[in-house]
Structure formats: C-alpha cells, structure tokens
Amino acid sequence: MTKLSFALWALLIVATIVAIFFLVNRPRKIIVDAPVAADFPEEGFSHAAFEALLREYVTPQGEVDYARWLASDDSVLALNSYLAAVSRFSPENAPERFPTRSDALAYWLYGYNAYVIKGVLDRWPLSSVTDVKAPIEAVKGLGFFYQLRFSFGGEYLSLLSVENQKIRARYRDARIHFVLNCASASCPVIRPELPTGDALEALMTEAAAEFVNDPDNVSVDHASQTVFLSSIFKWYKKDFINDLRATGRPTERGLIEYVAGLATDSLRGDLDRADDYTVEFRDYDWRLNAAH
Numbered sequence: 529m530t531k532l533s534f535a536l537w538a539l540l541i542v543a544t545i546v547a548i549f550f551l552v553n554r555p556r557k558i559i560v561d562a563p564v565a566a567d568f569p570e571e572g573f574s575h576a577a578f579e580a581l582l583r584e585y586v587t588p589q590g591e592v593d594y595a596r597w598l599a600s601d602d603s604v605l606a607l608n609s610y611l612a613a614v615s616r617f618s619p620e621n622a623p624e625r626f627p628t629r630s631d632a633l634a635y636w637l638y639g640y641n642a643y644v645i646k647g648v649l650d651r652w653p654l655s656s657v658t659d660v661k662a663p664i665e666a667v668k669g670l671g672f673f674y675q676l677r678f679s680f681g682g683e684y685l686s687l688l689s690v691e692n693q694k695i696r697a698r699y700r701d702a703r704i705h706f707v708l709n710c711a712s713a714s715c716p717v718i719r720p721e722l723p724t725g726d727a728l729e730a731l732m733t734e735a736a737a738e739f740v741n742d743p744d745n746v747s748v749d750h751a752s753q754t755v756f757l758s759s760i761f762k763w764y765k766k767d768f769i770n771d772l773r774a775t776g777r778p779t780e781r782g783l784i785e786y787v788a789g790l791a792t793d794s795l796r797g798d799l800d801r802a803d804d805y806t807v808e809f810r811d812y813d814w815r816l817n818a819a820h
Contacts (some may be wrong), residue, residue, distance in 0.1 A: 555677040557684050558646070560615050562608035573617060573625045575638050575722040577610040580719035590717025593819040598649050611646060611678075614639040618681025619713045633704075634724040636680075636695050640687060641709045641718055643678040648711050648816065652683040656814045657711050670816070673710075700774075702767040702786075703732035704737045704761055713813035714744075714758065744810075748798035755784060762809040783807060 585597045597603050617625055619632035626632040648654055662671040677684040685694070695704055698771060709718040716739050723731050740746050745758040761768060761783050768786045772779045777789065781803060788799040 529733055545684045546818045554675075555684065556675055557679075558643070558650070559644075560608050560679065562605055562612050563734050564612045564616055565606075565609040568609075568613055568752060571625065572627075573613070573631070573635055573657070573724075575610075575634065576723065578642050579720060579722040581720065582722070583608075586718055587819050590719070591817050591819040592645065592648075592711070592718065594645075594648055594652055594654075594816075595818075596684050597645075598652050602642055604649065607642065607646060607649070611639075614642065615679035615682065620682070620683070621681040622627075628725055629699075630726060630728040631724050633701075634722070635694070635700050636729050637691060637704065638709050638722050640681055640690050640695075641707075643687065644709060644711050646678075647672060647676060654816055656816050658814045670767055696764075696767065700748055700767075700770065701732070702764065702771040703736045705764055705767065706735040709817075711813045713817055714810075715817060716760075718817070737790045740787045741792050741795060746787050746795065748793070748795070748802050748805070750798070750801065751800075755799070755802050755805050755807045757783060757787070757807060757809055759809045759812040761787070 536752065540587060565577060581597070584603070585593045587593065591723060599605075614635070619626040619635055623632075644657075647660070648657065651660060654660070657672040658669050659671040660676070664673045665671060673687045675686070675700070677686055678690075679685075680690065680694070691708060693707075706716045707719070709715050716735060719731070719735060721731060739758075745760075747756045748754075765783060768783055769779055772786055772789075778785060781788070784799055784802060784805075788796050791799055
C-alpha cells in the first residue's frame with residue numbers, strides 16, 4: 529500500500545467515525561409546551577417571572593429546591609411560560625426589545641440559566657447533569673450541554689453553543705463565568721436578582737468578587753507554596769487573561785493577577801506573596817446544586 533492510499537484510507541476511517549459520532553449524538557430538541565404569559569410586555573423583555581421563581585426556590589446558599597419546584601404545577605407552568613418568551617424573542621429576531629448591549633447579554637445569561645433548570649426538572653430526580661448521557665459520551669457533560677437543544681428566538685441551540693458563540697465570542701467579558709450556572713456544586717451560585725441594562729454591570733462585578741473570595745474557589749497554602757483555583761479558571765484562562773489586557777493590567781502573574789484584583793485585603797495579601805507558587809486547579813464537583 530502506497531503512502532497516498534494509506535492516507536486516503538485513514539482519512540476515510542476518520543470521516544466515518546466522525547459521521548457515526550454526529551449521527552448517534554444527533555440533537556434532541558426540547559420543546560417548551562406553554563404559551564407566553566398573557567401579561568408579557570409588548571415592548572422590551574421581562575425577566576420578572578423567572579426572578580420571582582428564583583426568589584421562591586433558591587436558598588440563601590444558592591441551592592435550588594428542584595423537588596418543591598416540580599411539585600408546584602403553577603411554578604412549572606410559570607417557568608415554561610417564561611421560556612416560551614425566550615423561545616419566541618431574542619436579540620437576533622427582535623432587536624427592538626433589547627435596546628442596549630446589557631439588555632441583550634442579560635437575555636442570553638438568564639435564558640441559559642432558565643433552560644438549565646428546565647433540563648433538570650424534566651429529568652428529576654437527578655444526581656448530576658452529567659447523568660444525562662449522550663449515546664457516545666466522548667466528554668463529560670456532552671449529553672446535557674451539547675446534545676440537548678433549546679429554543680432561543682426560534683433557533684435551537686445547545687447550551688455549549690449559547691455560552692461560546694452567543695456570549696463569550698460576542699461580549700468578551702470573563703465575568704459572565706460567575707453568572708452562568710450549570711446546576712453543579714462547583715458552579716457559581718445562581719442568583720435570584722436578574723437586573724438588566726446598566727444594573728447588570730454591578731451584578732457581574734459582585735458575582736465575580738463573591739466567587740473569588742470563596743475559599744472553595746481560590747485559596748493559598750503557604751506551607752506547600754500552592755495557589756488552589758477553581759477549574760473554571762483553567763477552562764477559561766484565555767478569557768481571564770484577555771480581561772487583564774483589556775483593562776491595562778499586567779499579565780505576567782496570569783490568573784493570580786486576575787483573582788488578586790477581586791480579592792479582599794486578606795486574600796490579596798496572601799496572593800501578593802504567591803508570585804512563585806505553583807497553581808493547582810481543584811477537581812470540579814458535578815453533584816447537583818439541589819437543596820436538601
């Protein structure tokens with residue numbers, strides 16, 4: 529067999545494997561079986577219904593009482609009615625409803641979080657979103673975050689696509705990683721306040737500081753000369769470094785510089801001593817963020 533024919537056979541085998549992978553893991557559309565609420569505004573986009581649900585079912589610790597939520601037919605309908613609006617309108621098919629950049633970003637952030645909750649409620653009881661498996665589970669979470677498709681303005685998208693293409697690529701603001709919630713213990717907590725417009729800026733800054741100053745996410749061990757960080761900082765390192773560059777801050781210390789900018793005095797003092805320390809990333813806890 530010549531090198532050319534071997535290469536062609538190898539290419540054919542790879543193409544066949546890829547085709548089988550995408551055929552077996554073809555998208556599963558999630559249909560929202562509810563009308564848009566009768567009192568949904570004629571202009572703009574209201575997150576009030578979803579905010580009321582979060583205030584009812586999210587604990588002060590940021591856990592979600594899925595069991596109690598699912599037990600209320602009215603609350604399930606209210607979530608589906610909110611998602612019916614997410615499904616009908618988006619910044620792409622109804623830009624007049626989203627007059628500012630922040631209004632559009634809020635739509636994607638809150639719509640993502642709402643669909644994550646729906647994905648859990650539809651499959652309750654669930655121990656982890658990673659229990660929702662694709663037929664070929666090449667990467668953990670593929671079934672939930674890639675194979676399931678949710679309607680945003682009539683376009684069926686995976687949560688992975690919403691995060692990477694609609695949010696990260698367009699808004700280039702690393703603080704979004706502290707607002708998006710993946711229904712897991714190591715995720716940033718889901719917050720019941722859903723501001724839009726200029727108020728969203730304050731929410732993202734507050735969420736970023738809260739996440740960084742939680743020792744489960746950022747801590748320093750001087751004895752072992754190690755800085756421990758959430759895996760979120762590993763997965764999206766490029767976003768955090770780009771934020772440093774965008775604000776004119778130095779990048780030599782990398783992720784340590786980023787978290788130091790959000791740290792309280794005590795943590796910042798520890799980080800200032802950690803220039804030469806090893807950075808280790810904590811294992812991600814994929815257990816469901818359910819109230820017990």
